[in-house]
Amino acid sequence: MEFQINDLVIYGSAGVCRIVAEEEQSMDGKTYVKYYKLKPISEQNSTYYIPVTAAADKLRRLLPKEEVLALIESMPESTAEADLWKENRRERKEMYSQILHGDDRKALLQLISSLYSKKQDKEARGKHFSTMDETAMKNAENLMLQEFGAVLGMEPEKVRNVIAARFNA
Numbered sequence: 001m002e003f004q005i006n007d008l009v010i011y012g013s014a015g016v017c018r019i020v021a022e023e024e025q026s027m028d029g030k031t032y033v034k035y036y037k038l039k040p041i042s043e044q045n046s047t048y049y050i051p052v053t054a055a056a057d058k059l060r061r062l063l064p065k066e067e068v069l070a071l072i073e074s075m076p077e078s079t080a081e082a083d084l085w086k087e088n089r090r091e092r093k094e095m096y097s098q099i100l101h102g103d104d105r106k107a108l109l110q111l112i113s114s115l116y117s118k119k120q121d122k123e124a125r126g127k128h129f130s131t132m133d134e135t136a137m138k139n140a141e142n143l144m145l146q147e148f149g150a151v152l153g154m155e156p157e158k159v160r161n162v163i164a165a166r167f168n169a
Contacts, residue, residue, distance in 0.1 A: 003036060003055055008150050010060040011048060013100055013139055015146040016041045022052065042146060042156075060103055068151045071105055072166055084114040089132070096136040100143065112140045 003009065003019050011017045017038035024032045036055055038048040050058050063071075084107075086092045099107050115137040119129045145156035152159065 003059065008041070008062050009038070010062065010143075010147060011038055011040075011050065011058065013143070014038075014040050014043075014046070014048060015143050016062070016150045017048065023049075025049070041150065042142075062147055062151050063105060065151050067105075068148050071109065072148070072163060074106075075109060075163060075166055083117075084111055085118050089130075092136075093132060096132075096140075100136070100139055105144070105147070108140050108144055112137060112144065115140070 005019055005021060007019045008016055009019060017040045019036050020039050021037040023035050023037055025035055026032045034052040035049040036052060036059070038050060040046050040048075084095065086095060096111070099111050102108075115133055118133070119137065122129045142156075145159050148159045149156040152162075154162075
Protein backbone atom coordinates (compact mmCIF):
# COMPACT_ATOMS: atom_id res chain seq x y z
CA MET A 1 0.00 0.00 0.00
CA GLU A 2 1.56 3.24 -1.13
CA PHE A 3 1.16 6.43 0.83
CA GLN A 4 1.96 9.95 -0.29
CA ILE A 5 3.27 13.05 1.44
CA ASN A 6 0.32 14.93 3.04
CA ASP A 7 -1.87 11.81 3.28
CA LEU A 8 -3.84 11.59 6.51
CA VAL A 9 -3.62 8.16 8.13
CA ILE A 10 -4.44 6.43 11.39
CA TYR A 11 -1.38 5.26 13.32
CA GLY A 12 -2.27 3.10 16.31
CA SER A 13 -3.42 4.98 19.35
CA ALA A 14 -1.61 8.13 18.13
CA GLY A 15 -4.71 8.73 16.03
CA VAL A 16 -4.84 10.79 12.87
CA CYS A 17 -1.41 11.70 11.55
CA ARG A 18 -0.20 13.50 8.45
CA ILE A 19 2.66 11.99 6.47
CA VAL A 20 4.99 14.98 6.27
CA ALA A 21 8.04 13.40 4.64
CA GLU A 22 9.71 10.28 3.38
CA GLU A 23 13.26 10.01 4.68
CA GLU A 24 16.14 7.59 4.66
CA GLN A 25 17.76 7.02 8.02
CA SER A 26 20.37 4.70 9.42
CA MET A 27 20.08 3.37 12.93
CA ASP A 28 23.41 1.53 12.79
CA GLY A 29 25.36 3.94 10.59
CA LYS A 30 25.60 1.40 7.75
CA THR A 31 22.17 0.33 6.57
CA TYR A 32 19.73 2.96 5.37
CA VAL A 33 15.98 2.40 5.59
CA LYS A 34 13.18 4.50 4.09
CA TYR A 35 10.72 5.85 6.65
CA TYR A 36 7.49 7.79 6.56
CA LYS A 37 7.68 10.72 8.96
CA LEU A 38 4.32 11.26 10.70
CA LYS A 39 3.00 14.20 12.69
CA PRO A 40 -0.18 13.69 14.73
CA ILE A 41 -2.71 16.38 13.85
CA SER A 42 -3.61 16.89 17.49
CA GLU A 43 -0.07 16.99 18.86
CA GLN A 44 2.43 18.73 16.60
CA ASN A 45 5.32 18.21 19.06
CA SER A 46 5.32 14.45 18.46
CA THR A 47 6.89 12.70 15.49
CA TYR A 48 6.71 9.05 14.46
CA TYR A 49 8.87 7.21 11.95
CA ILE A 50 7.39 4.15 10.26
CA PRO A 51 9.46 2.01 7.91
CA VAL A 52 7.93 2.19 4.43
CA THR A 53 8.10 -1.61 4.28
CA ALA A 54 5.92 -1.87 7.42
CA ALA A 55 3.47 0.89 6.53
CA ALA A 56 0.76 -1.44 5.19
CA ASP A 57 0.63 -3.19 8.59
CA LYS A 58 1.00 -0.10 10.78
CA LEU A 59 -0.97 2.62 9.00
CA ARG A 60 -4.63 2.76 8.01
CA ARG A 61 -6.29 5.13 5.61
CA LEU A 62 -9.15 7.22 6.97
CA LEU A 63 -12.66 5.99 6.32
CA PRO A 64 -14.43 7.56 3.32
CA LYS A 65 -16.89 10.33 4.15
CA GLU A 66 -19.86 8.13 3.19
CA GLU A 67 -18.82 5.47 5.73
CA VAL A 68 -18.36 8.03 8.49
CA LEU A 69 -21.80 9.49 7.81
CA ALA A 70 -23.32 5.98 7.73
CA LEU A 71 -21.68 5.15 11.08
CA ILE A 72 -23.01 8.34 12.64
CA GLU A 73 -26.46 7.62 11.22
CA SER A 74 -26.47 4.08 12.62
CA MET A 75 -25.09 5.02 16.04
CA PRO A 76 -28.27 5.00 18.11
CA GLU A 77 -29.20 1.53 16.88
CA SER A 78 -25.74 -0.05 16.97
CA THR A 79 -24.73 1.39 20.33
CA ALA A 80 -28.04 0.48 21.99
CA GLU A 81 -27.08 -3.18 21.55
CA ALA A 82 -23.49 -2.68 22.72
CA ASP A 83 -22.49 -4.41 25.91
CA LEU A 84 -18.87 -5.31 25.58
CA TRP A 85 -18.22 -5.28 29.33
CA LYS A 86 -16.11 -8.14 30.67
CA GLU A 87 -15.90 -8.68 34.41
CA ASN A 88 -12.34 -9.98 34.21
CA ARG A 89 -10.02 -6.96 34.25
CA ARG A 90 -7.29 -8.67 32.22
CA GLU A 91 -9.77 -9.72 29.51
CA ARG A 92 -11.17 -6.17 29.42
CA LYS A 93 -7.71 -4.68 29.03
CA GLU A 94 -6.91 -7.07 26.15
CA MET A 95 -10.24 -6.27 24.47
CA TYR A 96 -9.57 -2.53 24.80
CA SER A 97 -6.17 -2.94 23.17
CA GLN A 98 -7.55 -5.00 20.28
CA ILE A 99 -10.33 -2.52 19.55
CA LEU A 100 -8.18 0.61 19.98
CA HIS A 101 -5.48 -0.75 17.67
CA GLY A 102 -7.88 -2.41 15.23
CA ASP A 103 -9.69 -1.25 12.13
CA ASP A 104 -13.28 -1.90 13.21
CA ARG A 105 -14.83 1.52 13.80
CA LYS A 106 -18.23 0.02 14.65
CA ALA A 107 -16.55 -1.93 17.47
CA LEU A 108 -14.91 1.33 18.60
CA LEU A 109 -18.32 3.02 18.78
CA GLN A 110 -19.76 0.05 20.66
CA LEU A 111 -16.85 0.20 23.11
CA ILE A 112 -17.48 3.89 23.78
CA SER A 113 -21.19 3.25 24.30
CA SER A 114 -20.61 0.25 26.54
CA LEU A 115 -18.09 2.08 28.73
CA TYR A 116 -20.25 5.19 28.93
CA SER A 117 -23.22 3.09 30.04
CA LYS A 118 -21.13 1.17 32.60
CA LYS A 119 -19.71 4.44 33.97
CA GLN A 120 -23.20 5.91 34.44
CA ASP A 121 -24.38 2.71 36.12
CA LYS A 122 -21.43 2.61 38.53
CA GLU A 123 -21.72 6.30 39.39
CA ALA A 124 -25.47 5.93 40.02
CA ARG A 125 -24.66 3.20 42.54
CA GLY A 126 -21.94 5.31 44.17
CA LYS A 127 -19.15 3.10 42.83
CA HIS A 128 -15.86 4.08 41.27
CA PHE A 129 -15.18 3.74 37.53
CA SER A 130 -11.62 2.47 37.21
CA THR A 131 -8.84 4.55 35.73
CA MET A 132 -8.17 1.82 33.15
CA ASP A 133 -11.78 1.93 31.95
CA GLU A 134 -11.87 5.74 31.96
CA THR A 135 -8.64 5.90 29.95
CA ALA A 136 -9.90 3.36 27.41
CA MET A 137 -13.14 5.35 26.99
CA LYS A 138 -11.28 8.64 26.50
CA ASN A 139 -8.80 7.07 24.04
CA ALA A 140 -11.63 5.51 22.03
CA GLU A 141 -13.55 8.80 21.94
CA ASN A 142 -10.43 10.69 20.92
CA LEU A 143 -9.68 8.27 18.06
CA MET A 144 -13.25 8.43 16.79
CA LEU A 145 -13.56 12.22 17.06
CA GLN A 146 -10.18 12.80 15.39
CA GLU A 147 -10.91 10.54 12.45
CA PHE A 148 -14.50 11.67 11.95
CA GLY A 149 -13.42 15.32 12.30
CA ALA A 150 -10.61 14.94 9.76
CA VAL A 151 -12.91 13.19 7.28
CA LEU A 152 -15.79 15.65 7.73
CA GLY A 153 -13.54 18.73 7.86
CA MET A 154 -14.61 19.85 11.33
CA GLU A 155 -13.17 20.18 14.80
CA PRO A 156 -13.57 17.12 17.05
CA GLU A 157 -15.87 19.05 19.42
CA LYS A 158 -18.22 19.85 16.54
CA VAL A 159 -18.29 16.14 15.66
CA ARG A 160 -19.29 15.44 19.27
CA ASN A 161 -22.18 17.92 18.87
CA VAL A 162 -23.32 16.30 15.61
CA ILE A 163 -23.33 12.88 17.28
CA ALA A 164 -25.16 14.21 20.34
CA ALA A 165 -27.78 15.79 18.08
CA ARG A 166 -28.21 12.46 16.31
CA PHE A 167 -28.87 10.70 19.63
CA ASN A 168 -31.35 13.39 20.69
CA ALA A 169 -33.22 13.27 17.35
